[in-house]
Amino acid sequence: MKSTEGIIPKPIIRKRKFNGxxxxxxxxVQRVLDLITFLNEFKTIKEIKDCLEIHEKSVQRYLNLLVQLGFNVEVKFGKYYSYRITNTKSFFKVA
Structure with missing residues (x-):
C-alpha cells in the first residue's frame, strides 16, 4: 500500500455560478468601482459628477464611503477642490 502522508492534494478550482x-x-456598486478607477488623477466634484451622472451631494457621499473603506482620498486645494485616491494598488493586487 502506498503512503499518502506528506502529499498535499491539488486544490479544485472552478468558476462560481450565479445561484440566487x-x-x-x-x-x-458599479458607480463606486467606476469612481475608484476614475480617481487615479485629481478630479473636481463637477468632473466626477459628470462622469458618474449623479448629483454633487452624492459625490460627497461616495467620497466619504471610500474613506470609510480605507482608501486614501487626497484633496488638492485651489480654485476648486480636486480629489484622487493614492492607495488603490494595496486593495487591488494583480497576480
Missing amino acids: NPINNTRR
Whole structure:
C-alpha cells in the first residue's frame, strides 16, 4: 500500500455560478468601482459628477464611503477642490 502522508492534494478550482436572486440595484456598486478607477488623477466634484451622472451631494457621499473603506482620498486645494485616491494598488493586487 502506498503512503499518502506528506502529499498535499491539488486544490479544485472552478468558476462560481450565479445561484440566487438577482440584485435589483447594482448601479450603486458599479458607480463606486467606476469612481475608484476614475480617481487615479485629481478630479473636481463637477468632473466626477459628470462622469458618474449623479448629483454633487452624492459625490460627497461616495467620497466619504471610500474613506470609510480605507482608501486614501487626497484633496488638492485651489480654485476648486480636486480629489484622487493614492492607495488603490494595496486593495487591488494583480497576480
